[in-house]
Amino acid sequence: MFEIKVSPGGNRPIYLQIMDRVRQAAARGKLAVGDPLPSVRQLAEQLVVNHNTVAKAYAELVRDGVLESQHGRGVFVAKRRQVFSAAERKRRFDDALDVFLSEIVSLDFTSDQIQDAMAKRLVKMTAAR
Amino acid sequence: MFEIKVSPGGNRPIYLQIMDRVRQAAARGKLAVGDPLPSVRQLAEQLVVNHNTVAKAYAELVRDGVLESQHGRGVFVAKRRQVFSAAERKRRFDDALDVFLSEIVSLDFTSDQIQDAMAKRLVKMTAAR
Amino acid sequence: MFEIKVSPGGNRPIYLQIMDRVRQAAARGKLAVGDPLPSVRQLAEQLVVNHNTVAKAYAELVRDGVLESQHGRGVFVAKRRQVFSAAERKRRFDDALDVFLSEIVSLDFTSDQIQDAMAKRLVKMTAAR
Amino acid sequence: MFEIKVSPGGNRPIYLQIMDRVRQAAARGKLAVGDPLPSVRQLAEQLVVNHNTVAKAYAELVRDGVLESQHGRGVFVAKRRQVFSAAERKRRFDDALDVFLSEIVSLDFTSDQIQDAMAKRLVKMTAAR
DNA sequence: GTGGTCTAGACCACA
């Protein structure tokens, strides 16, 4: 079963939190290609959010090629494919890095501390697969 | 003179960019305790941004204890004090890292590519000081 | 001024109709890079639709790289760039062609008629630039 | 025996695919006036689709005058009549073409590429008859 | 004033 949680009070919009969780689950193999996701209304009830919020998250994941929607049947994990151009992926990566670095710049960590923390997290994620 | 730049087209809200710069200037001694900051309208004109944006940045910095507003006189660098506890700094760092990794997880970069890109950016930032 | 119309009763969802018009206007140069679009609420009022419907259309166009949103300032025509991979563009093209051909298959036009009609429309579109 | 196939993963709703096939079979003489169609449940089983889907396709075809339902006996090919007027056929064709061109306008294919792809697909379809 | 998110609730299309 696909179990996730979201924090409604957080800075990050709920629909993005849902997208994060689905992407992670797909990346870590907890959701395999072809697996069905909980229905929009089921997940909405489970998370205690409006069904539109879940629908929005699913719709964006469909647009990003992570999920596939079959009208009347449900939403499924899509076959992995390269949706974005190399330039676009670089652009998105750089944007995310920009945001990350500018958010932590005033926290006064050293470059080494930042790189260590990142390395540890990457190892953990890779191990989790 | 207090010289900063902001990028209106960037991913980070302008008021946060202003806050970042003021924090950095204070941390690096370019602004000493008691130094006056440009008036809201002056800075707004210099940066070509809406004055509400500067006002918001100043207000937040006052709230954070970085600046001090002296009614009728202007805004000044406050007596230095540690604003964030170690735990708070760690929490903010981890949150930012979570978001960063969530956003890039489906862009299909390897751990090595991520770490390389990060390292390069950190070197550039440090050199820029 | 950016003048468009939509048919609320039509088969095609309103937000897609809005996207169609914006894409066409951009492709034909009626909207140049950097041009501002009408505000979400302005366009909603003009089209007599809910503001969320316009917001949805704009958001998708932002995701497709056609528009750019500057928080608090408005929405603008983005610099043209290649967002999707060659494979993805082919996929989308083929999907659209599938839908088109299966919609007209029962109308009993000959291949020549179909190709002629298409050719004429393409000439018209190119001339219109 | 009435043998057709549908692709559940495809872009076109299954009930429309069924309608397309029945229309084609009637047009090409594979189904003659008065011929019986498989029962809703039979066809549903054969196609591995929900029986509501087949029922919807049959109902629409009856509504369009392509099929005739004889209560308690089954569904039969109706006496041929021209369902769509020339104007209606033209209107439907143009609408479909509008949608197709709108969807591909920002995919950056040239007119030649579009016409080539179309020509190839039409050849393939015609050969498949 | 501008866009972004969310809820509540309706209605439609499809299987």
Add this chain to the structure above:
DNA sequence: GTGGTCTAGACCACA
């Protein structure tokens, strides 16, 4: 039952 679209209306973030 499943997803998709739309409205009405609220509230927040940003400039």
